[in-house]
Amino acid sequence: MTRSEKVEIIAKLEENFKMSEAIVVCDYRGLKTKKLEELRNNARENNVKVQIIKNTLANIALSNSGKKGLELKDTNIYLWGEDQLSVSKVAAKFEENNECFKIKSAFVDGEVVEVSKVKALAKMPSRNELLAMLLQVWNAPITNFTIGLNALKNKKESE
Structure with missing residues (x-):
């Protein structure tokens, strides 16, 4: 990936992250491709965006959009959207049905929150x-x- 491609990806992510009310970082290691497609289809129905992003690019985009404090390690898949509840519901519902998928951290309402808050939002x-x-x-x-x-x-x- 060239430097200009990276800059373009960061700019697009930064714009998306600025508009989003919730960003959920999940571990997807061991998840089959069919299950990932299920997650993407469910997210699309609920106006939630899903993307696997390199941690360095995601960290730069998050910092530039004013959303700092998320700890990004290992393999991550990012879910974000303008509605906190829909993002939380998509992530929590998928985690219930798939043992390989785990919510690691989240950024909701301008602050880093625990996994328990994401699950509580999903129940609302x-x-x-x-x-x-x-x-x-x-x-x-x-x-x-x-x-x-x-x-x-x-x-x-x-x-």
């Missing part, structure tokens, strides 16, 4: 799920009121 409901819950809460009193009125009507008719 998404925006659409939260909106559905809110609508259920708002509809519950109206539903209960109409059920009560219907029961009262049936009682009056039976008398």
